[in-house]
Amino acid sequence: MPKPLIAIVTGIANGFAEQELLRGIIAENQKNGYSTVVFSNIYNIVQEDAYLECERRIYELVYSQDVSGVILFCESFVEERARRAVASMLQKATVPVIGIGSDLSEFAALSIPCLNTDDVQELEELTDHLIDVHGFTDILMLTGMREVEVSHQRVKGYEQSLIRHGIDYDPDKVIFGDFWTTSGEKLADSLIRGERPIPQAILCANDHMAYGLLRRFSEAGIAVPEEVTVVAYEYSDHRMYYSPPLTCCRRDREALGRAAAVQMHCLISGMAAPTFVPPKGSMVYGASCPCPMNERQMLTEQRDAAERRNYYDLNLFSTMEYRLTLCRDMTEFIRIIGDHVWMIRNERSMYLRLFADWYDPDTTQDGLMQSRCILPWEDTSIFENDRYDLQTLFEREPGAAVCYYTPVFSGNRLFGDMAVLYDTPDGYDDVFRHWLKSVSIGLEFLRLKNDIHYLLSCQTVSEYRDTLTGLYNERGLKRAFSARSEHEEASWYCVMLRLFLFPYPVSEADISQKTDALLGASKIIGSFCGRHDxxxxxxxxTFVCFVRRRAEAEQLSDLLYVMLLREKRCISYLGTDGYACTAVRCDTASYDEMLHQCESQITASYEQLKDSRKNRYYQELIEIRNLIYATPELTFTQDDAILPEDRTELYRSSYKKCFGITFHQDCITARIAKAKYYLAATQLELADISEKCGYLDHKYFQRQFTAVVGMPALQYRSLFQR
Structure with a gap:
C-alpha cells in the first residue's frame, strides 16, 4: 500500500533556510510512515514579471488526491503577488494546511496555524549576550522593513533585554532596513561618514544585513570586533565569504520542520497534537565579536562551500546548452540531458514529465502526461500517468524519501515538470536550477524547430482550400455548408475526425510520418464523402465532413473509424487509440452549434481513452489490440498464439478492464470492422468479403455479422449507398 504524501509548498527549495526546514520535515515524515513531495519554483522572482508567472502553476499539484496534507513555507515567497496567487490556490485545498514562518498578511485569509521560532525571545537572548558577556551598553539595532511585523518582533526582543538590564531604550538607535545587504551597507556608510557615532555593537535582525556591514567596514579599514562588534540573527551558509566570519544566533529550523511534521501527522491521524514549543536557537561563534571562533564549524562550512564551488565550475564548462540547441528529436534530447545528470548532486532518480500535448501551442496543458526516467543507466521508455498522480514515481522508486517537483516552461506555456527523488532528507542546489533552465530553453528550441518544419509542410495559402490535403479549409467548409441542398431524401450529418489525440515523437522523421498520416486520413475522408458530399x-x-446517408449518426462515426483502420499510413502512426470520430444530425442546428456538439463528444471520447491509458499494462495491451485490428484474420487462431504465453490470464483480465470488452469478443469485433469497410467502401461479394476477413464459411460470417451489428450485411451496405 502506498504511503500517504505530505506536500511542501515553497517559493524556493534550495535556500539554506528552506533546506534546514526540509531536512527536519522529511526525517520526521519518514519516521511517521509518510513520503514527502516538494513543489517549488525555479526563479522565485523578487519583482513581478509576467513572463515568469507560468511557473506558479507547479503549485496546482496540491490538488492531487494523493496529498494528505500541505506545509507552506510562508517566508520563502518574496514577491507579494506570488504570495496572493499561492494563497488563492491553497484556499481550494481540501486537506489540512500548516504554515511555517511569519504569518504574512497575504496568507491571513487561509486561517491556518503558523509555527515559528520565538523571534522576540531569541533576539532578547542575543542582546543579553552582548550585555552580559561583553558588557556593551551602546548597541544599535538594524532590523527589516517597517511595514513587516517580523521586523518589529525582533526589535521587541532587543528592547526587552535593554529594559531588563536597566539600559534606556532609544528608538533612534533602531534602524529599519530591507533584510538585505544594501541595508547594512547604507548603515555602515552613515557611520563611516560620521553621521552618527560608531557604537560598541550592532545587532542585525538577519545575516544578510550584517554581511553588508562587514563588507563596508572591511573596505573602510574599520576593525571588527576591535572597534565595533557585529552580530546577527538567523545564520546562513555565506559566512566564509565575509571578513571577519560573522557571529550569529542560529535558528533551529530543522527542529521547527520536525515540529510541523508532528503537528501535520496529528491532524491527519486525528490525534491530539502536542503543545507547540518554539525550538530554541544556538550561538555560532565567528570572529565578529570578542568570543573565540568555533574553528570546526568554520571548516565544515568551508568544505561545503568548496563542494558547491566544484559543481558550479563543472556547470560553467558544461556543453549541455550548446548540444541541446542542435538536437533534432526527443530521443536525442533525453540522451543529452541524461549525459549531464552528473551535475546534480546525490539524486536517487530523475523523471521528466511532459504534458501529452506540450509542443502544441493551441491546447490547454492539463491531464495526461508522458513521463520517463532520464538516467541513462535506467529504463528511459515512456509511461503515461495523470498529472496529479504523485504516487507512481514512489512505486517505481521504492524507498525514496522525497520527490521534488519543479516547473519546466517557456514564457506563458507550461511544458510539464522535472521530478527529482532522494533516498535521504536531501535536496538540490543552485546548479540544478541553472541546469533546469537550460532544459526548458532546450525544449522550446526543439518545439520551435519542429513546429516550423511542420508548418512549412502544411501551410494553407488558398482562400477556400487546404493546400496539404486539397479539402476545404474552414472558410471553404462554411461556404459549402451554407450552399448545401436541403431537398434530399437522406438526412445531413456532421461527422468529425480528430487525429493525434495523444503525444507522438517530435523529430523531423516523425513530422514526415505525421504528415503522411494526415494525407492518409484525407484520402479516407475523400472516400467516405464520395462525389456528392x-x-x-x-x-x-481535425477533419469535418457533411454527408447525407440513411444511416444513423453512431453508424457513420463507426464507419469512418473502421475505414481509417484500413489506411496503413494512419494506423501505423496512430494505432487504434490515436484518433476519435463522432457524428451529429444537422437538423436545424447552425454550423458552429454542430461543431460544438462534435467537439464535446470528441472530448468525452478522449477522456475515456485517457482513463484507459492509466492501466499499468496499457502499452502491452494496446500493441496487441493494434495487431488484431490490423490483421483480424489472425484472430481465428488460439488466443495463446497472440497473448504472451506466460501472462495469458493476466492479460485477459486486464484487457476487459482497459477496453471494456473481452479479448475474445474484441477479436470478433476486429473481423467485423474489416467487413464493414469492404461492405461500405467496395462492391465485393459477401463470399469475397468473408474470405478477406479470415472466415472459411461465408454463412457463418453472415450469422456472426448479424449478431454483432444487429442487421444483415447487405442491409448494412444499403445504409451507405447513394
Missing part, C-alpha cells in the same frame, strides 16, 4: 480540415488535427 463535402469535407474540410478545420484545424491541423
Amino acid at each position: 463535402f469535407a474540410g480540415r478545420t484545424r491541423k488535427d
